[in-house]
Amino acid sequence: MPPTIPTPHSFTLTIDGQDVTATVGQSILQVANEHHVEIPTLCYLDGLSVWGGCRLCMVQIVGQARLVAACATAATEDMQVVTQSPQLHDYRQTILQMLFAERNHICSICVANGHCELQSWGQKLGVDHIDLPYRYPDLDVDSSHPRFRLDHNRCILCTRCVRVCDEIEGAHTLDVMGRGIQNMIIHDLNEPWGDSTTCTSCGKCVHVCPTGALSEKGTSVAEMVKRRQFLPYLTVMREAK
Amino acid sequence: MAAGEKPKLATAWLEGCSGCHMSFLDMDERLIDLAGLVEIVSSPYVDYKAWPEHIDITLIEGGIGSEEDLHKALELRRRSKLLVSFGDCAVTGNVPTLRNTYTIAEIMKHAYEETAVNRIDDAERPYPTQYVPALRRQVTPVHAVVPVDVFLPGCPPPADAIFFLVTELLAGRKPTTTDFTRFGK
Numbered sequence: 001m002p003p004t005i006p007t008p009h010s011f012t013l014t015i016d017g018q019d020v021t022a023t024v025g026q027s028i029l030q031v032a033n034e035h036h037v038e039i040p041t042l043c044y045l046d047g048l049s050v051w052g053g054c055r056l057c058m059v060q061i062v063g064q065a066r067l068v069a070a071c072a073t074a075a076t077e078d079m080q081v082v083t084q085s086p087q088l089h090d091y092r093q094t095i096l097q098m099l100f101a102e103r104n105h106i107c108s109i110c111v112a113n114g115h116c117e118l119q120s121w122g123q124k125l126g127v128d129h130i131d132l133p134y135r136y137p138d139l140d141v142d143s144s145h146p147r148f149r150l151d152h153n154r155c156i157l158c159t160r161c162v163r164v165c166d167e168i169e170g171a172h173t174l175d176v177m178g179r180g181i182q183n184m185i186i187h188d189l190n191e192p193w194g195d196s197t198t199c200t201s202c203g204k205c206v207h208v209c210p211t212g213a214l215s216e217k218g219t220s221v222a223e224m225v226k227r228r229q230f231l232p233y234l235t236v237m238r239e240a241k
Numbered sequence: 242m243a244a245g246e247k248p249k250l251a252t253a254w255l256e257g258c259s260g261c262h263m264s265f266l267d268m269d270e271r272l273i274d275l276a277g278l279v280e281i282v283s284s285p286y287v288d289y290k291a292w293p294e295h296i297d298i299t300l301i302e303g304g305i306g307s308e309e310d311l312h313k314a315l316e317l318r319r320r321s322k323l324l325v326s327f328g329d330c331a332v333t334g335n336v337p338t339l340r341n342t343y344t345i346a347e348i349m350k351h352a353y354e355e356t357a358v359n360r361i362d363d364a365e366r367p368y369p370t371q372y373v374p375a376l377r378r379q380v381t382p383v384h385a386v387v388p389v390d391v392f393l394p395g396c397p398p399p400a401d402a403i404f405f406l407v408t409e410l411l412a413g414r415k416p417t418t419t420d421f422t423r424f425g426k
Contacts, residue, residue, distance in 0.1 A: 100333075107425025108329055108396035109336060114425070123423035128392040129332050129384060136341035136379060 011077040016084060022075040029057055029070040032083060039083050040092055040121050042099075042210055043158035044071040047231035049167055051159050056095055056121070059083050067091070089125065096122050101132040102181075103139060104153040105211070111224035112212030118156060119211075142187075144194030147217055148206050150185065155213035157183055161205035168234055173199040185213075204230070248297040248411060250279040252286070252327070253317055255310040256337045256380055257303030259285070261328035264397035265300075268404050275404070278411055296320050298410055300327035300393075304334040305381050309374035318387040323410055326382065326389045327403075329396040329424060337380040345376050391415060395422035402426075 010023045015037050022031040027050070032039050042054040052072035059070045062080035070083070082088075099105075099118060107113050121127075139152040159176060162185065166172040173196050177186045187193045206214040207226045215224045254262060262285055268275065283292050299321040305311050318324055329335040340348055349368050383389055393406055402421035409416040 104338070105424075106333075106335060106338065107423075110425065119424055123419045126417060126419045128394055128417075128419050129326065129382065129389070131384075133385065134334065134338070134341075134381075136338060138342040 013075055013077060013079040013081065015081045026075050027071055028059060028068070028073050028075050028079075028081055031075045032070060032081075037083055039070050040125065041071060042117055042121065042156065043160065045160050045163075045208055045228075045231065047168070047235040048160060048163045048208070051163065054095065054099075054156070054158055056092055058088060058091060060085060060088065092121075092125050093127055096125060096127050097130045097132050099156050100127070100130045101134050103135070103137060103155065106153075109221055110154060110212040111215045111219045111221065112154070112226075113222040115222070115225050116212060117210035142193050143217070144192035145196075145199070145201070145217075146194065147201060148193065148203060149215050149217055150187075150193060151213050151215070152184060153213075154211045155185055156211055157185070158210060159185075160208040160210065161185065161214055164204045164208045164231070168231070169200060169202050169204050171198050171200050171202075174205060247278065247280045249282045249293060249295065250284075250298050250300075250407070251282050251292060251296045251317070251321070252284040252300040253302065253313055254285050255301060255303030255313060255331070255383075256306030257328060257330035258336075259302070260397040261300075261302040261330075261395075262286070264328075264395075264400055265403055267400035269400070271400075271404050275407065278408070292316065292320055294320055296322070298323045298325065298407065300325045300407075301331050301383050302327045303330045304337050305377065305383060305386050306337050307374035307376055311377065311386055314383055314387050323390045324383075324387065325391045325393055325406070325410075326384060327393055328398055329394055331383045331389075332392050332394045333424060334380050334382050335396060341379040345378065348376070391418070393418050393422065394424045395426040396424075397426075398422045399426065 010021050012019055012021055015032055015035065020031055020035045029039055029044065039059065040056045042056050043051045044057060050072050052069045055069060057070040058067040060067055060082040062082065105118065107119050142150040162174045162176060165174045173187050175186055176183055177190055178184050187196045188198055193199065206216055207228055208231065212224060252262065281287055282296060283289055299317050301314065301317065301324065305314055326332045330337060353368050393402060395402060399422060402418060405421060406416060406418060
């Protein structure tokens with residue numbers, strides 16, 4: 001009987017021309033992060049399931065016409081990934097501009113000013129103005145919870161809060177309702193947060209939120225610093241059991 | 242610009258709080274250097290308010306909130322070689338856009354009746370319509386009404402960013418301002 005050749009657990013691919021090693025099952029984004037190649041992300045958060053909704057992490061695969069989301073695409077052997085190009089830069093700037101124009105992001109008076117991922121990616125990727133017309137939608141702020149606040153004006157619908165509530169806390173209080181431009185984060189069956197019978201008031205949603213959409217009450221402009229240390233910790237501890 | 246003349250710099254204050262102009266003053270002793278480099282032709286800082294026909298660099302603070310703002314933006318664009326959106330209100334609309342989800346009638350009622358200390362309920366004394374410019378339906382960034390050459394975000398942009406921007410423009414370059422400032426800075 002011929003000896004069986006074991007399936008290799010690791011393989012090589014290139015990211016921006018550099019040879020990198022990956023293990024089976026890793027996404028392009030995970031491999032890039034391990035090798036200190038920065039790919040912009042917004043909906044992705046280490047420790048939560050992959051959503052692939054914001055499209056900021058789009059990369060090019062040599063030989064493929066379509067761009068792919070690095071967070072939601074498995075790395076494969078001999079894949080040639082390009083993370084930076086004028087086209088990708090252009091697309092990423094446009095995505096950020098669409099997010100800024102969609103709702104009322106007024107950085108100067110936001111609780112998350114200086115601690116916001118949308119704001120900092122805007123700066124890093126050179127978004128110095130928004131070419132698209134602003135929509136100025138009339139949106140609610142839900143302050144009914146005794147400790148936390150949901151400001152729909154600052155929400156980019158990344159669904160990190162929905163995922164952390166479901167996957168880590170196990171409460172699934174948060175979800176999304178409505179289609180397209182009507183898409184909105186809701187509590188339970190679209191009830192005020194303060195009336196929720198499923199919310200455990202753990203605050204995980206507040207701290208994974210990349211913007212000022214979810215905040216702790218009592219914070220003023222630029223005071224809402226997000227603490228996410230718990231997430232990789234909880235994820236690792238659960239995997240280790 | 243004739244030989245021997247200094248480039249002309251103008252600044253204008255539309256719908257904003259004048260914080261960007263305050264930050265300009267925060268350049269402190271560098272203002273003396275700047276005074277040697279440019280001639281300030283029109284600005285809230287100086288006495289002459291009329292604009293010359295040709296301006297080299299114009300910094301506009303504030304968004305377009307009234308008919309007067311629109312008129313100023315159009316005129317300054319026509320006269321300026323380089324038009325700079327100076328600060329978040331000019332670049333994004335910023336705080337004044339908070340009124341954009343309300344109608345003008347709602348805003349007037351709120352300002353002149355609901356929040357007035359001495360409430361005007363006399364029909365003989367309507368809302369002001371003379372000597373004050375009419376509000377536009379929504380506040381918009383400057384580049385929504387005229388083409389803008391350079392954007393300097395920040396609320397307000399730091400003095401270092403303003404000095405860098407103006408000196409770079411005078412040197413004939415267009416700097417990347419996001420290295421120094423950002424929305425809400």
